[in-house]
Amino acid sequence: MKKSIFLSLLLLALGLQLHAQNTLQERLGYSADAKLLIIHADDLGVIHTVNQATFKAFKEGSVNSASIMAPTPWLAEVAAYAKANPGHDMGIHLTLTSEWNYLRWGPVASKSEVPSLLDENGYFYPDCAQLWEHAQIEEVEIELRAQINKAIAMGIQPTHLDSHMGCLFSTDPRYYELYASLAKEYGIPAMINHEIAALGGAEGTQPPVVINQILGAGPTDFDTDMAAYYANTLRNLEPGVHQMIIHCGYDNLESQGMSVEHPYWGARWRQQDFNFFTSEACAKLLEEENIHLVTWKELGALLKK
16 A cells, blocks of 8 residues: 555656656647747737737737737727637736826826826836836735736736736846736736746746747847848747737827837837738748747646646
């Protein structure tokens, strides 16, 4: 009897060890050398143009994931779309900043509950540095919960969490730990790669799903050739599970008004992202490089196994 129990425990331990050694792509049912990619459009809800371009990129392009900013003015349109398209992969873009010059927003929670998150006009600060200087972590938690709960109350079933402008990836480990613990509480994955996971330190919360690389164009790419950056990145993608962060939109008056005096991640940038990821050239590259598109919904299913 004791021998039988010992063997059972040994087999269980070996099974857990083998599971831990499996790559994330193997856990998803692919080979260890498979190249898996989430093409993820940020900032749903910010303006009508961003919403419409992203919806079209879902339908006609290679975009297969997106995330929603709950404090922004066009959230209701996104909620209606999400309810009409429940199979889509749509997460919550946890938002603690308001970066545009004249399109500003504040918290979902009552301002009286989160005063440390607000500037003198009652808006979020424009960048992470100012947020980190003033914010109380307890008020950050109140606001993040309010954002997730509002989206759910409006009929959105979030598939994951991520962080607008990376403000939850602070050197203060409390931000990371809050981010990871909220994902665990709501039963969905958070966008975390190995570098982000290290922010929690040795005592940090280790998530059950950690992707390999988080990719995205930067100002240098915009100033040179965005399409070349994306094409080269796809050609050089290594085995693993990766996320490409893009921003869809149209270069029209609405988008230009949002991004006035703010060229990076603005109207022209978003149009170029939309153009590339809805192009035949992008679809052909994905096929030629044997890149498989996966979603956060698929990663989330691993949490239930």
